[in-house]
Amino acid sequence: MKSAVETLSPTRAKLTVEVPFEELKPSLDAAYKQIAQQINVPGFRRGKVPPMVIDRQVGRGAVLDQAINDALPKKYVEALQENSLEPLAQPEIEVTRLEDNELVEFTAEVDIKPAIDLPAYEGLEAEVDDVEVSDEDVEEQVTALRERFGTLSDVERPAADGDFVVIDLKATKDGEVLEGAEVSGMSYQVGRGGMLEGLDEALTGMSAGEDKTFSSQLVGGDLVGEEVEVAVTVTQVQEQELPELDDDFAQEASEFDTAEELTADVRERLGRGKRLEQAAAARDAVLEALLEKVEVPLPDSLVADELTARRQNIEQQLAMAGITMASYLEDEEQTQxxxxxxxxxxxxxxxxxxxxxxEIAKKEELGVNQEELSQHLVRRAQQSGQDPQEFANHMFQHNHIPDLVQEILRGKALATLVESAVVKDASGNTVELKNLRPDGTIGEPEPEPEAEVEAADESADEATDEAPEVTEADAEKSEA
Known part of the structure; x- marks a missing residue:
């Protein structure tokens, strides 16, 4: 087999591959054997029809097509490896020349990883905001805790912001009640938002027994975005009474004996959360500092596919939250x-x-051992709410292990970047990044459940094949 590569752009290449017919022989033999099992020819048993007879009965062209379709994917991968190309998408393959019993020539255009000249990435400098926990932050958290222990009591007055109301809702279009757009006896807090646009305005000032109709747009279902008429009836107006922030409440709502201890713990927890946010911001700032040092050519098709996927993900999340894109853009003060x-x-x-x-993972010769893969499997399973063993089995069955290995390698490369970086807060203090895990994620050190890691270990044995390490090069070969 001979192959040549033509660079169409920094992110796209064209392979031209010539395959001698002797290299097609295994695929041709397999094609004749398969066709012989599928046809009936008088005088021959099924599966025993000679190639010469198959050529007369079915046609040599059909045999060649089947053999070429079988051989081309393997030859394409061989050509990629021969020319050290890393594909990013499915190729566009075309058979450009076919000389029976001589050779087959085909071309393959494909998006590839661009060649990158890595800039110096040690000692990158970045700045993040200070960690600040205000009294307002603490008050907000304490109030939220008090609300969890609050009580509701009926009141004989119009509903106001913050009150709870029990309501019946019915949406109609052209006088007909829409399927799935009718609820009864639902508890709702006035001013909470996120349900139907215009609902809070309609409920404010309504008393028990009153009803009102207003126009709104549906945020889910087949008629999402459609203008509808919504009839709302209030059956109860309830006022929330919050418990006093005292020692008795602290003992009821927490493990602390005094309100002072409870408040101090809330402040400490907020501080830890803010430090985690600062660590994540530091990690992102370091990566941004690296991006500013180099221009990376990007394949348009890859960017377009990722844009589509992210846009759909955002739209799904907004729909699940009951928010229209128009409302979201208005809240964010953005145009489309x-x-x-x-x-x-x-x-x-x-x-x-x-x-x-x-590229950094490759240059640093980073690898992934079995324990790291097992822990990553468990963490990903926990994030998706799945059983670790079932998640691991799914990853192996669908050949997603190379993707997981690549995730870990990128995390390690990012951790390498951040460890050597100099990050300061707005006040000039050096930020200690103690919450950066070895895989580049942010979080408190967490012990892995032994049973889950053990289960994932058993599956990870298959992925690593008992080898001590999976390198960057190994991951790339698996992906190809």
């Missing part, structure tokens, strides 16, 4: 054009960062 531009910028940065981290 500004939203699209910001989303594309984020996608481009994310794809460029992946390429850079892959």
């Amino acid at each position: 054009e500004e939203f699209e531009a910001e989303l594309e910028r984020r996608v481009r940065d994310a794809v460029a960062a992946q390429f850079l981290l892959d």
Whole structure:
């Protein structure tokens, strides 16, 4: 087999591959054997029809097509490896020449990983905000805790912001009640938002026994975004009474004996959360500092696919939260054009960062051992709410292990970046990144449940094949 590569752009290549017919012989033999099992020819048993007879009965062209379709994917992968190309998508393959009993020539155009000249990435400098826990932050958390222990009592007055109401809702369009758009006896807090646009305004000032109709847009279902008429009836107005923040409440709502101890614990927890946020911001700032030092060419098709996926994910999340895109943009004070531009910028940065981290992992000769893969499997299973063993089995069955290995390698590369970086807060203090895990994620050190890790270990044995380490190069070969 001979292959040549033509660079169409920094992110796209064209392979031209010539395959001699002797290299097609296994595929041709397999094609004749399979066709012989499928046809009936008088005088021959099924499966015993000679190639010469198959050529007369079925046609040599059909045999060649089947053999070429079988051989081309393997030859394509061989050509990629021969030319050290890393594909990013499915190729566009075309058979350009076929000389029976001589050779087959085909071309394959494919998006590839760009060649990147890594800049110096040790000692990157970045700045993040100070960690500040205000009295307002503490008060907000304490109030939320008090609300969990609050009680509701009926009141004989119009509903006001913050009150709870029990309501019946019915949405109609053109006089007909919409399927799934009718509820009864639902408890709702006035001013909470996130349900139907205009509902809070309609409920404010309504008393028990009153009803009102207003126009709104549906945020889910087949008629999402459609203008409908909503009839709301209030059956109860309830006022929430919060317990006093005293020692008795502290003992009821927590493990502390005094309100002072409870408040101090809330402040400490908020501080830990803020420090985690600062660590995540530091990690992102370091990566951004690296991105500013190099221009990474990006395949348009990869960016377009990622844009589509992220846009759909955002729309699904908004729909689940009962928020329309128009409302979201209004809250964010963005136009549709500004939203699209910001989303594309984020996608481009994310794809460029992946390429850079892959190159750093390769240069640093980073690897992934079995324990790290097992822990990553367990963590991903926990994040998706799945059983670790079932999650691991799914990953193996669908050949997603190379993707997980690549995730870990990128995390390690990011951790390498951050460990050598100099990050300061707005006040000039050096930020200690103690919450950065070895895989580049942010979080408190967490002991892995032994049973879960053991189960994942058993499955990870298959992925690592008892080898001590999976390298960057190994992951790339698996992906190809």
